[in-house]
Amino acid sequence: MAEPLVTRRGTLAVPTFLPDATRAGVRGVSSDDLRRVGIDGVVVNAFHLLRRPGARVVQAAGGIHRFMDWSGPVLSDSGGFQIWSLIRQDPNRGVIRDNEVIFREPSTGEKWNLTPERVVGVQLQLGSDIVVCLDDCTDAEAPEAEQERSVERTVKWARRCREELDRLVAERRDADPPRIFAVVQGGAIESLRRQCAAALAEIGFDGYGFGGWPLDPVGGLLADPMRWVAESLPAGAPKHALGVGRPDHVVGAFELGYTIFDCALPTRDARHGRLYAFRAGWAGRRPSPGDAFYRAVRIHDPEYRVDHAPIEDGCDCTLCTRHSAAYLHLLFKVGDRSAERLATIHNLRFYVRLFALLRG
Ligand SMILES: [Zn+2]
Structure with missing residues (x-):
């Protein structure tokens, strides 16, 4: 330890x-x-x-x-x-x-x-x-x-x-x-x-x-x-x-x-609409090398226009607890600056949760 x-x-x-x-x-x-x-x-x-x-x-x-x-x-x-x-x-x-x-x-x-x-x-x-x-x-x-x-x-x-x-x-x-x-x-x-x-x-x-x-x-x-x-x-x-x-x-x-x-990756990716999310069912387990424990969400993709679920079920960040993927997709599409902030908050929260899992 x-x-x-x-x-x-x-x-x-x-x-x-x-x-x-x-x-x-x-x-x-x-x-x-x-x-x-x-x-x-x-x-x-x-x-x-x-x-x-x-x-x-x-x-x-x-x-x-x-x-x-x-x-x-x-x-x-x-x-x-x-x-x-x-x-x-x-x-x-x-x-x-x-x-x-x-x-x-x-x-x-x-x-x-x-x-x-x-x-x-x-x-x-x-x-x-x-x-x-x-x-x-x-x-x-x-x-x-x-x-x-x-x-x-x-x-x-x-x-x-x-x-x-x-x-x-x-x-x-x-x-x-x-x-x-x-x-x-x-x-x-x-x-x-x-x-x-x-x-x-x-x-x-x-x-x-x-x-x-x-x-x-x-x-x-x-x-x-x-x-x-x-x-x-x-x-x-x-x-x-x-x-x-x-x-x-x-x-x-x-x-x-x-x-x-x-x-700079999580914050830079967030500003470009690339978000990280734990895979469904990962359920707070500590990842080991080689585990496919996360997925990348490209919020600009058209599939998110009508996706009313949060970016990640179970994420407790400001974005996921209040807004859907469809809402973030719209904010990015119309160039609203709050899109970058909400995406950055989510990605940083993903890292904080990942590191807590690694600490065990
Ligand atoms: Zn989140």
Whole structure:
């Protein structure tokens, strides 16, 4: 049984799902909606918040919790993955070097110099409860030399992040400091994944994330690399499956030992009219890998125009207890903004119910 994750703003029972409030808000819903649905914590993105509105703006507002009216735990992703993917799409946007990352804002020409120390400083300015180290992301398919360089940088940067956090905490005499997570790289090469996990564990962190894109080219979970990493980390340590979110992938990664999940999928799918529902007769059983425990509802499909049943019988969310599938179908068809909110509330409630089943 995995230990709950204790933060200075409350304890997260695990496994836990943290929706993406990338730019200080979960799209389409309010903090009140999140609380009512049963969400315990959220993930923000330090890099995106640094770009807009700026870490100083959030700090001046009283920190991320007051800024977004959220009193529970906040994990701030460093943005290592986003920086890498933006630069990969367009090399003119910046460069990743051994000691720093330089990112250029294409619209304004503004330049950001991001070092491991700066990335930790930004997360402390935000007031995050779980700080994530800057890592050097790679493509799982990239050649071995590139994966080796990524692991070397990732470990060096994690050590610098750890030292910077310890220095700032001592300087501020912070009696209740944030937690710090490191991210494991190494692509799909077993020796490198294990080496990176062991080196990070030796430095010592409060939790560890599985870094890089977590899926294979056909959309399946990278189960072997995830298993190597989980096996090479301390048994009781919180393990974060960054970006893993499809319900069957969550069940698979939980089986491998991962207990913290964040993903834009349920909220993004909801906004596009894709809803999740437990299959009829599933009746609150705990799913195991391979179980067909849920179905996807595409509310735009014509069959829902006259479907007067709720999206899921037995779901206790605002949508299912008050409205039919036909009503949601109409709201989407006429472009009513409340369609996105109701669908998001339902999908998040589905995740909260799924995670409660996994906790048992
Ligand atoms: Zn529902």
